[in-house]
Amino acid sequence: MRPAPIKRCRGFTLIEAVTVIAITGVIAAVVVGFIRSPVQGYFDLERRVETTDTADTALRRMGRDFRLALPNSVRSVGTSPLCLEYLPTVTGGRYRAEAPGAALDFTTPTTTFDVLSTLNPIPASGDQVVVYNLGIPGADAYSGENRATILSATANSITLDTATQFSLASPGNRFQILPAAEQAVFYVCTNSGSGIDAAGNGNGSLYRLSHYGINAVAPTSCPAVSTDSPMLAQNVSHCEFDYTAGVTQRNGLISMRIDITKDHETTSLYNAVHVSNSP
Incomplete structure (x- = not known):
């Protein structure tokens, strides 16, 4: 019998390996070019949803509180549009x-x-x-x-x-x-006029402060905010509160605007709340 022929194993040559790597790199570059925009769009959308939800939740909470305020108890603090005081009812x-x-x-x-x-x-x-x-x-x-x-x-x-x-x-x-547990309540927006930081985020925050007593004389400045104060929103780049009593004093209008800035992109929401001043 004739001996079986010897099988020779061959591998990739250096040229073939370099060719495969080059082709793979070209394909990867093309794929990245196609998926970069959708992925970036997803992260942009996620950021916008987050900032919109933050601003909307804060404004809804404020609107609910002001609707339950004691009639004729809403008052602006000093000349600042960044602080409102009211007496809550239960x-x-x-x-x-x-x-x-x-x-x-x-x-x-x-x-x-x-x-x-x-x-x-x-x-x-x-x-x-x-x-x-x-x-x-x-x-x-x-x-x-x-x-x-x-x-x-x-x-x-x-x-x-x-x-x-x-x-x-x-x-x-x-x-x-x-309620004795809350007494007077303040909504305070801090550092809203200082713009954004180097990362493109708003420097301000929105707080809801309570249990400050009931003071006959309206304070001339907003109460101080501590590290454990309840925060409603952060990354605030601008906010405005304005209260206008009705001509007949039986209703009032509170205008609220809040801007949330994150990664150099700003979401701005506005809300107006009618307050019943009929005691």
Whole structure:
């Protein structure tokens, strides 16, 4: 028998390897050119969605709070458009104005009065009741002339910790409850006028500050922000708050604008909230 022929194994030559590498590089460059724009577009879209969601969430939260504000309690702080103060409410109702029952008497100090509508939630001890807040001398919750602290309450009755004679009766026999846990609330926008940093991000932040007491005199500057203050938005490059009371004082308009800048791209949102000033 003749011996089987010897099989010779051959590999790639250097020229073939270099050719394959060169061709692969050309193909990779072409592929990168096709997918670069879609990938960059995806990251751009993700950034825009994030900044839009941040601004929208902040404005919605502010709008909800201002709609629940005590009538005639919104006030601008000083001449700055970057800070607004208001008194939040948690519930309200109608008081009994005449006997039988425990009526709220405006001619003599009162300790207990009946509530005609069921309170929900029931006020806690330390919460405050306000009657007919007009925001003027004699009927200003900030000054305390129509405000009293609650000792205890049920769904249909309120007992005050001190006998109080409220200044003016409400035409609709209405009252509002202020929470002791928050007292006055401020929305503060810091560093919004300092532009953007080297990375293209806004330098400012938006905060919601509470429990600053209820001060008769409007502060001339916004309260200080600490490291543990609750933040609603960051990367803020510009914000504006403006409050305009209605001509008849039965409504008001709060205009809010916030710009969020990230990676040299700015998202700007505007919202206007009608505030009921009918106490």
